[in-house]
Amino acid sequence: MTSAPRTGRATAATIRVDGVTKTYGRVTAVDDVSFAVDAGETVGLFGPNGAGKTTLLRMLAGLVRPTAGTICLGGSALTPDDHTVYRTIGVVTHESMLYDDLTARENLRFHAALHDIDDAARRCESVLETVNLAGRASRRPAEFSHGLRKRLSLARALLHRPDVLLLDEPYTGLDQRSVADLAAVLDTFGDRTVVLTTHDLDRGFDRCDRALVVDRGRLETDVDLDGSSATAFESAYHAAIGVDDGAEGR
Ligand SMILES: Nc1ncnc2c1ncn2[C@@H]1O[C@H](COP(=O)(O)OP(=O)(O)OP(=O)(O)O)[C@@H](O)[C@H]1O
Structure with a gap:
């Protein structure tokens, strides 16, 4: 069940992380x-509090620069000055990156203009439908609940049709219905590449092809x-972090 890191696979990797270290003091x-x-994989970053999951994801998103090592997306190295590669990724982090004084629709239109998206008006309406926010498009995110803000952040991340979606703790703060909505949105993302961080072993197991x-x-x-059952994954997870099954909270 536990496999070696796939760095040696023959297929062209969408994301390649080599010897990456990040230090803060x-x-x-x-x-x-x-x-x-690999292209089309959904990979979960799992681990206890402070393990480094968010830092890794933020480095993949180009939001944090590695202290050492390299990250390549689609064969191009992430460099601070080359922004073209960032057009291929969509990111949802803890900071919603939304403008509270713009409406939901205006937030998307603004992002569409930044990304020079063709047929922006129609694309914004389509993405609002996808995340089930069409009826709230004229409201400002300041009025939204946590779950609705997350949906709008997801809409923003999907707008420019990225090849890679990076999601930091996508399930946190979502009710059952919103989790189901998120699953439906990710299903529409099809065979594109997703990397997410989560503490939720069950939902992560259901969604991901691989767990790091x-x-x-x-x-x-x-x-x-x-190739794993949920129970086997849970055991592998607890063995990896060096605690007995069930000792680490979800
Ligand atoms: N900007 C920062 N400045 C200083 N230390 C930081 C910074 N960001 C993260 N760290 C430290 O790096 C380590 C990893 O943090 P990170 O947030 O990546 O972990 P995590 O696995 O996402 O944790 P959690 O599950 O609690 O969100 C922690 O010790 C954290 O305190």
Whole structure:
């Protein structure tokens, strides 16, 4: 069930992370991590609080610069000055990156203009429909609940039809219905590439093809979830972070 990191696979990797480290002063948030994600894979970054999941995801998104190592997206190295590669990714992080004084529709139109999206007006309406916010398009995100803001952030991330979607804790703060809506949206994302962080072993297991378990900044194991049961994954997860089954909260 536990497989080696897929860095040696023959297929062209959409994402390649090589020897990436991130330090903040004396804190090593991410410690010499390497992995690859193939086109069309959905990969979950799992691990306890402070493991380094968000830092890794933010480095993939170009929001944080690695202290050492390289990250390539679609064969191009992420560099601070080359913004073209960022057009191929959509990001949903804890910071919603929404403008509270614009309506939901205006937020999307603004983002569409930044990305020079063809047929922007129609695309914005289509994405609002996708995330089930068409009826609230004229309202401002300041009036939205956490779940609605998350949906609008997702709409913004999908707008420019990215090849890769990066989601930081997508399930946090969502009710059952919103989780189901998110699943439906991700289903429409089809065979494109998704990397997400989560504490939710069950939902992560349901959604992901692969789990990368991170602890204290290190990549501890790489689990093929398609070939695993939920129970086996849970055991592998707890073994990787060095605690007995059930001892670490979800
Ligand atoms: N901007 C920062 N400045 C200083 N330390 C940071 C910064 N960002 C993260 N860290 C530290 O890096 C380590 C990894 O943090 P990170 O947020 O990546 O973990 P995480 O796995 O996402 O945690 P959680 O599940 O709690 O969100 C932690 O020790 C954290 O305190």
